[in-house]
Amino acid sequence: MSPKRDGLGTGDGLHSQVLQEQVSTGDNLHECDSQGPSKHTLVREGKTYKCKECGSVFNKNSLLVRHQQIHTGVKPYECQECGKAFPEKVDFVRHVRIHTGEKPCKCVECGKVFNRRSHLLCHHQIHTGEKPYECSECGRTFSYHSVFIQHRMTHTGEKLFGCKECGKSFYYNSSLTRHMKIHTREKPYKCSECGKTFTYHSVFFRHSMTHTAGKPYECKECGKGFYYSYSLTRHTRSHTGEKPYECLEHRKAFGYHSAFAQQSKIHSGGKNL
Template sequence: MAYTTEEHLAKQQRILAGVKSYQCSYCDSTFSQNSSLISHLRSHTGEKPYHCSHCEKSFSQNNNLIRHIRIHTGEKPHQCIICDKSFSQSSHLVLHMRSHTGEKPYKCSHCDKAFQHNNDLLRHLRTHTGEKPYQCSLCRKAFTERQSLLRHNRIHTGEKPYKCSYCDKAYPQNIQLKIHMITHTGESPYQCDHCDKVFTQSCNLTLHLRTHSGETPYKCGQCEKAFSTSSNLLRHLRTHTGEKPYQCIQCGKGFSQNNRLLLHLRIHTGEKPYLCSHCGKAFAFNDGLRTHLRTHNKEKVSMQPL
């Protein structure tokens, strides 16, 4: 290969030899080219000289700007040779190719499972570690996935984005809409052979069948109790550990179960959903309504003629 100048030749020789004579004054990073050092320095200075002409975003590297512009232009230059899909970034194409090759480079260190994407492995690892990094700010319930937290938040906000196309009903979760749609379509893909219950997912039918078979595969290591679902076992284990992960943000009181925290919150919010049909008096808890109803029953008895 011919070089046009001595300087260009010297630069190429440094790259080939692995010589990194350009050192960052902020950290220990070194580079073989001055241009690479200049690009790196922007990570310290925060300088973003590459501006998008379509929006107000700026970037420290020109290649990042080029990738960003494809959001505006819709350009997808990286095409799959097996199917017709195309992508704006080469890294996205690499990830997509695994759906054809079946390659699963991300292996779990706890079990034999492997995954095509690192994010899938990270989610799976939480089933082993029990980590739940996504916590509700209102009731402190925690989740392994961000999407689960977003679905849960709708309980508090009352948002119901999944609307039925046949009637006016709407639901906070897509699975609830699917179950409702059965009333219109008559479709019942997963039906119990023992009762009339139907399910939209086979895993839910499997769990339900244990109520008929009495199967309890989840056993407590502290006592002889066993449970049909892992969630019931986790709740039970708190009776041994004393753990109370659901904490009230108003008074700090802790609870072992989320539903008990939700009941407790009514003390602070003043919510009284249980209404007496005789006099209109409202109560925060069902037990309070039941006790109150006895006063009406006594009135009826006293009004009866002897």
């Protein structure tokens, strides 16, 4: 089963993966012409760089150097707020936004902001109507990869992401990441008022309200206040009538994910998706 774009591996990661599968591990690693046109499809120009530790292959030396930090354990980028260190700058910058609240990626259509470009691109499909993810089992198409994965479970029942510590498995990588904090005891969210630290942002945010006693998100239509932006977003749909969750089984749309999930359970035979 493969979508039009499965989203499970793109960019340099996919490049490395395919190279690792298709490129000979011999001395003539980058002599693609001698192997014929059917092999080395991604090695079209220049030389390749191979990791001596694990055999992974890259088309740029900079990517190899960055990859080798996995083996050396070097983490040159350290967060001044919580002390967590990262081997790559991109991960460090993304992490810092947890503390700063920075959301530099803005939708030109509706003004909504995001802390990651990938989240903005995903959101933008609401405006374009694009549905690039297609189920090979039933032909249904989806705007979001997460919804596509959720739908695919109705056919396979598989859980793709497993915890190496305890064996528990999850449908989503984000769920696994959240779960791993149980084992690592990581607490990246620190209250500037009292110094208390938290594992999850949602718990940290609820705690911060005990200091401010405020509801920062206010509905412009009726003035009702909310602690969380997503709560305001949900509430706003009561005014706009927006129903972003669509059940393709009955061509029915829902304003809230909980209602959509309940409908999905009916189609999947009562399984929790």
